[in-house]
Amino acid sequence: MKIAIIGTGNVGGALATQWAKAGHQIFLGTREIDKFADNHLLNNPNTSLHTLAESAEKAEIILIAAVPQATKDIAEQIKHAAKGKIVIDAMNSIRTFPEGFGNSFDALKSYLPESEIVKCFNSTGFENMANPVYNNEGIDMFVAGSAVKGKAVAQQLALDAGFSTCWDFGGDDKAQLLEHFALSWINLAIMQGHGRNMAFKVIKR
Secondary structure, eight states: OEEEEEOOSHHHHHHHHHHHHTTOEEEEEESOGGGOOOGGGGGSTTEEEEEHHHHHHHOSEEEEOSOGGGHHHHHHHHTTTTTTSEEEEOOOOSSOOOTTOSSHHHHHHHHOTTSEEEEESOSSOHHHHHOOEETTEEOEEEEEOSOHHHHHHHHHHHHHTTOSEEEEEESGGGHHHHHHHHHHHHIIIIISOOOSSOOOOOOOO
């Protein structure tokens, strides 16, 4: 797949690396190419650097892993290129929010009405995206949204990144719940001091 990654910090960088290793073509999007600081990501196979609009134009799928308050600016720059494409929201609104919205998913739905938007890759720490294998078994990922094709693609990309299963959390109305689920991981790993090397795994009897 051809994937644009907007926001190349810990989460975006980890997914860029995993997907490049899996054979996907990665287009890193940045506002100012000459100020790009994550040059180590360009050592990944099939990875190149572009402006935000160019990365979205070249890609079939767009992952946004930026800070929530940048949602409007990003959407404005990629709006035309993102028409009809799958947009994966990997952001969490914890301390900061998109202006006028309670979370980034609702903001993206408003700003990019012609895109297929889903929420995924937000529910665990970046360490688990860089290495989602515990005791020789992949951990679980979760996706929400009403875009059926978008969820199917996100689930496949989760498997390609090394996750065992990507559980369907439900439609658009469950995107906020998925952010709360992310806060549960943050609470256990950081606030309760259990450490970032922990993850969720669904077990069924």
